[in-house]
Amino acid sequence: MPYRRTQFVAGEYYHPYNRGIDRQLIFLERENYLFFLRRWQTYVSNAEVELVAYCLMPNHYHLLVHLRTDDLSRLLQRLLLSYSKAFNRRYDRVGSLFEGPFKSAHVDRDEYLLHLSRYIHLNPVLAGLVAKAEDWEYSSYVDYIGLRNGTLPKPDVIMSRFGSPADYRQFVEGHISADDAIISHLVLD
DSSP states (O other), X not given: OOOOSSOOOTXXXXXXXXXXXXXXXXXXXXXXXXXXXXXXXXXXXXXXXXXXXXXXXXXXXXXXEEESSSOXXXXXXXXXXXXXXXXXXXXXXXXXXXXXXXXXXXXXXXXXXXXXXXHHHHHHHHTTSOSSGGGXXXXXXXXXXXXXXXXXXXTHHHHTTSSSHHHHHHHHHTOOGGGHHHHGGGOOO
């Protein structure tokens, strides 16, 4: 197994992310996004990894996870391999789908955790895919602000710092570019 710069430790928060090889699309239709989330439930959710926030974009994904195991690499490898095989089969393609092994950053401060959740949820807006974050179906943002009652994300750790979903919405929509410095190393171009 290749050397991983970020070592995973149970009890900590991490931000795994990756994009399509050569920045190619990894989600071509709605069913792809839903299949990826179902694969998450099959390969990762039941294995002591709590999904705090997520956003699936056409050519990349962002996850925010809390670990109760140090085995995230193996679990995500199974998910991504399963997704890649199914994607290749469906679209009659061969070869790698993702740009190498997934990348991950350790979330070591509360401030970072909050700003990262906002960055993840604003991704489709910043990419110009939607005008409002709540309009992007493939994100946990709608769960955070009470427009969907999903069971996949576990937003309690973030939401416990806000009085209400409306307060979190204000935090996300009140994004200012000065906050970008906190997470600038995570921006995928």
